[in-house]
Amino acid sequence: MFGYYVDMALRSLKRSPVLTALMVLAIGLGIGASMTMITVLHVMTSDPLPGRSAMLFTPHLDPLPLDHKHRDDGPDPTDNLTWPDAMALLSAHRAKLQAAMAGGSLLLRPARADLRPFTVSGRYGTAELFALFGIPFEHGQGWSSGDDASRARVIVLGKTLDRKLFGSASGIGQTVRLGDSDFRVIGVTADWRPQPMFYADLSAQSFGDTDQFFLPLSAAVDLKLQINGNQSSWSKNDSGEPMTDAEMTWLQFWVQLDSAAQVQAYHQFLMDYSAQQKVLGRFQRPATEAKLYSLMGWLEHKNLVPTDVRLQLWLALGFLVVCIVNIVALLLAKFLRRSGEISVRRALGARRRDIFLQLGIESATVGVAGGVLGLLIAELGLWSVRRRPDDYAQFAQMDMSMLLGTLALAVVASVLAGLLPAWRACRVQPALQLKTL
Amino acid sequence: MRHIVKPLFRHRMMPLLVVLQVALACAIACNALFLLQQKLVPIVAPDGVGHPDRLIVAWNIASRGAPWPTSRLAQVVAELRAIPGVTSASMAGSWPMETIAQMNGDVVSDGSRVSGDAAVYIGSHLVDTLGLKLVAGRDFSATEEAVAYKNIGINENGSTIITRALADRLFPDGDALGRVVRIGKDADSARRTVVGVVAHLMRNKFGQDDREDIDYSMLFPGIPSNWPMPVFAVRARSAAEVSGALKTMKATLKRELGADMIQGIDPAYEMYGNLRERALAQSKAAVWLLSGVSLIVLLVTVVGVMGLTSYWVQQRTRQIGIRRALGARRASILHDVLLENLLVVGTGMVLGMVMAYAINLWLMRHYELPRLPWIYLPYGATLMLLLGQLAVLGPALRAAAVPPVVATRSV
Incomplete structure (x- = not known):
């Protein structure tokens, strides 16, 4: 019976090709526009580190004085930690793994004569950074906490940078001149590019180039290397050592906690730490200001999705509704x-539910055709999004789940649109209609 | 009239669907067009800069260590001005359409205490180099240009040239010339005397929140000191002399400042016109998107209304035939179908306006959008009614063409 209904639907649709084309086009446009924006939102809010993200947390303290006034348009100083706080959390070692980090861009002067000096961006971090984020190594390994303590001039290169500098042979044991100092290469990481870069200062950059090198934070502070991202200071007097100043926030801090109990305990530890600092006179705000964000919670808190993208999503969904109402009208x-x-079929013994099924299958056929067209339109839409000048734009790609979602949405939308017309049509009075035939 | 309204209530489904279609289209198109109009503001607003194809801008110039002393920068500007084919050269702290550095401040008129958020451009000979049009007062004098600032200059007294829009805002009673503007709300903020008014000059940041004050800009004379990111610009006499001037400009900056620049950061040179194109690219993309969506929403609605009405007319072929047989003229049939459509679309439109406002209120709450201006309503209404009539024209003509003889057939 199903095959027969599909055949009937195709015949019926072929009988009025213009109307069919219009319906397919309308649902295709609606689905295409919605799926383009849903995909953009999906990419922007997707899990940057599937598998590990549930265990990663970022602690936040509020060392600001009570009279500190925060400008609405500026970045929040409490997004990052000060050097003394980060070092205290690090040495307390209350989580399974923990690392403090900051981003930086440095001038690299290659030893090879055929390469001009160029700027690379990377990350300064502490020893457990690699294990914490599960950054895979191709060669060598990261540095030890001993290297952190001795401020060792060592460096781990990203695969791309390693290839660029040393060709196919890995550069382990070689030296790289960054800024005005030499660093010894001890490891090469495989490609690792979580998007958005959740662990970076998100007010600076959230999507885009990933880190091309990693080096010990202690060495970076020692050499006063340049820092990317927001550095908020509320210090009244210039200490001359801004990086280690207790009144400037610039460090990101992440910990790994495996269970709810550990999360609870760590949050308690943060509040105890804040209370203790308050007693010491360093903090002025209540200890309850200390917060512990999960990875996805942190991304949500930072709200990386621009207003324009959200507005365009609403617009696309509204557009889909217009298209669906239109299809209801055309199908009716x-x-x-x-x-x-329909009356002839009813008079010959077809039940109402048979008519309903037949017409439902006809609307679903329109939906499948519209879904396929919608996929093409969505791909076109994503292509145009990728050409936009925003940093998130280049990552707007459709994946398998989005692909299936598009088709499902199209079929569901068109079946919904067919419900009312099919119901209305199967309530036709056969006797009344047959008389006028 | 009664014979048009009554059948609408007897067969509710058809008119209800048309009402719903029109209402939705109206609500969405109104809001999309409103967003579109806001995105259009920076694109259509005059930036005040004359001959963008003759203005070469060099930026992304970073000094290694301490910023260059102003005397050194003044010397570079003098050399740039001496390039053959160049009519004017400037050094500035920030530049229109380039957002790497921005200077913005709350400015207050000394007398009336009206304030506004304005962009500040500090630099030498900016009126000539930018090609701005003075509408009142004068350009800065040589003495004013030769000012030596203790710092960047934003918090120092002196003279200023402001845009007409800013002058109207700060001095609503008229003449701005000779009046004093304070940079900041504090009692000890810097005071600047207005010596000239230019027609337009766009600010270099046009985000979500400053649409109205896109033309609020001020010029301060002289070279900012202690400024780590200088922008240089030269204006060529004609488009033909641009490439020569650009080449000499690159060579001059490299020779004079190249040794002190941060290695790895290369200066960027671009025509002002290209700079403008790039700064507006995002707004333009949004304009295309929004206009495309509005157009398709309206088209889809017209097609839907057309499909429904043509069925609705076909349904009543026999009735129309009877009316024709009883003496109704073609014109009155046409008139009736059009009037019926007007009623249905009109209802949808009223509902649509209410929905448009509701959506706008919701967007205002969540996305800090301004209120939908009421002027959209009559325009939107007229447009929807016209489109409705257009959609029904074909079916109506077909209805009018029904011959009286169908009334006698197959009864």
């Missing part, structure tokens, strides 16, 4: 025109 006109045909 189409089905009711066939009242005579």
Whole structure:
């Protein structure tokens, strides 16, 4: 019976090609526009580190004085930690793994004569950074906490940078001149590019180039290397050592906690730490200001999705609704025109539910065709999004789940749109219609 | 009239669907067009800069260590001005359409205490180099240009040239010339005397929140000191002399400042026109998107209304035939169908306006959008009614063409 209904639907659709084309086009445009924006939102809010993200947390303290006034348009100083706080959390070692980090861009002067000096961005971190984020190594390994303590001039290169500098042989044991100092290469990481870069200062950059090198934070502080991202200071007097100043926030801090109990305990530890600092006179705000964000919670808190993208998503969904209402209208006109045909079938013994099924299958056929067209339109839409000048734009790609979602949305939308017309059509009075045939 | 309204209530489904279609289209198109108009503001607003194809801008110039002393920068500007084919050269702290450095401040008129958020451009000979049009007062004098600032200059007294829009805002009673503007709300903030008014000059940041004050800009004379990111610009006499001037400009900056620049950061040179194109690219993309969506929403609605009405007319072929047989003229049939459509679309439109406002209120709450201006309503209404009539024209003509003889057939 199903095959027969599909055949009937195709015949019926072929009978009025212009109307069919219009319906397929309308649902295709609606689905295409919605799926483009849903995909953009999906990419922007997707899990940057699937598998590990549930165990990663970032602690936040509020060392600001009570009279500190925060400008609405500026970045929040409490997004980052000060050097003394980060070092205290690090040495307390209350989590399974923990690392403090900051981003930096440095001038690299290659030893090879055929390469000009160029700027690379990377990350300064502490020893457990690699294990914490599960950064895979191709060669060598990261540095030890001993290297952190001795401020060792060592460096781990990203695969791309390693290839660029040393060709196919890995650069382990070689030296790289960054800024005005030499660093010894001890490891090469495989490609690792979580998007958004959740662990970076998100007010600076959230999507885009990933880190091309990693080096010990202690060495970076020692050499006063340049820092990317927001550095908020509320210090009244210039200490001359801004990086280690207790009144400037610039460090990101992440910990790994495996269970709810550990999360609870760590949050308690943060509040105890804040309370203790308050007693010491360093903190002025209540200890309850200390917060512990999960990875996804942190991304949500930072709200990386620009207003324009959200507005465009609403617009696309509104557009889809317009298209669906339009299809309801067109299908209704189409089905009711066939009242005579439906009455003959009813008189010959077809039940209402048979008619309903037949017409439902016809609308679903329109939906599948519209879904395929919608996929093409969505790909076109994503292509145009990728050409936009925003940093998130280049990551707007459709994946398998989005692909299936598009088709499902199209079929569901068109079946929904077909419900009312099909119901109305199967309530046609056969006797009344047959008389006028 | 009664014979048009009554059948609408008897067969509710058709008119209800048309009402819903029109209402949705109206609500969405109104809001999309409103967003579109806001995105259009920076694109259509005059930036005040004359001959963008003759203005070469060099930026992304970073000094290694301490910023260059102003005397050194003044010397570079003098050399740039001496390039053959160049009519004017400037050094500035920030530049229109380039957002790497921005200077913005709350400015207050000394007398009336009206304030506004304005962009500040500090630099030498900016009126000439930018090609701005003075509408009142004068350009800065040589003495004013030769000012030696203790710092960047934003918090120092002196003279200023402001845009007409800013002058109207700060001095609503008229003449701005000779009046004093304070940079900041504090009692000890810097005071600047207005010596000239230019027609337009766009600010270099046009985000979500400053649409109205896109033309609020001020010029301060002289070279900012202690400024780590200088922008240089030269204006060529004609488009033909641009490439020569650009080449000499690159050579001059490299020779004079190249040794003190941060290695790895290369200066960027671009025509002002290209700079403008790039700064507006995002707004333009949004304009295309929004206009495309509005157009398709309206088209889809017209097609839907057309499909429904043509069925609705076909349904009543026999009735129309009877009316024709009883003496109704073609014109009155046409008139009736059009009037019916007007009623249905009109209802949808009223509902649509209410929905448009509701959506706008919701967007205002969540996305800090301004209120939908009421002027959209009559325009939107007229447009929807016209489109409705257009959609029904074909079916109506077909209805009018029904011959009286169908009334006698197959009864």
